[in-house]
Amino acid sequence: MLVADTFKALGDPVRLQMIQRLSQSTQYTVGSLSAGLGLTRQGARKHLQLLADAELVSLQPRGRQTKVTLDATTLAHAKRFITELELQWDQRLLALKDFVENDVPTKQTNT
Amino acid sequence: MLVADTFKALGDPVRLQMIQRLSQSTQYTVGSLSAGLGLTRQGARKHLQLLADAELVSLQPRGRQTKVTLDATTLAHAKRFITELELQWDQRLLALKDFVENDVPTKQTNT
DNA sequence: ACATTGTGCAACTAAATGGTTGCACTTACT
């Protein structure tokens, strides 16, 4: 599973709100989670499936209803990706500062 | 600008690679950034426009060419959003643990 | 046994997305 898929799944207001709700309660079912989002249950269910495919949530059938829980692991992966970008970015700025101050050429990756 | 728009912009392999490149060098132009991605320059340009609209990169015309730089601020916002989700999630788990161990009812947000 | 509740799935439609080609235009080089 690519990180891009995780971001893609997070890139929708409805799905983000679902995730946000799920971070606040462990008691959600497909029905309760789909209510009050301004679209039909079936519409919401499609979003939910996307989140499940991206492994951001897991669906556990419990008799008549299906429990929905957050998968914090995938969320953590996405966060880590951003953190690493920021690290590279900071190093770049540092190298640039070095170049300006001391005339030490910085290694160029691309032109 | 909604956080969802940031995630949406990050939710594509081509755009993620662009962001990754930009985190490694401050020397990119539209042309150099668009090369070697397996699609036409005009195709890449569309992705770049999306990133610019999401304020993940900024485009600065420099005579004949256009310089592209990363906007780390927006990236930081996205990261923060995830961090806050994780915080709520952790608190939830803690409350749940409390409930199981001590039979202290936890405040339910939803049913 | 029967009704109701919670869910899943398929078909369909409108709009957004990802990609292409073709062309115009300005900046720089000789």
Place this chain on the structure above:
DNA sequence: AGTAAGTGCAACCATTTAGTTGCACAATGT
């Protein structure tokens, strides 16, 4: 002045996405 380089923009096409309606079906409650 003439050519090449770097870009921007519009038109077009195929695919995916976001939403709907309609229906089937198993689990629960009376």
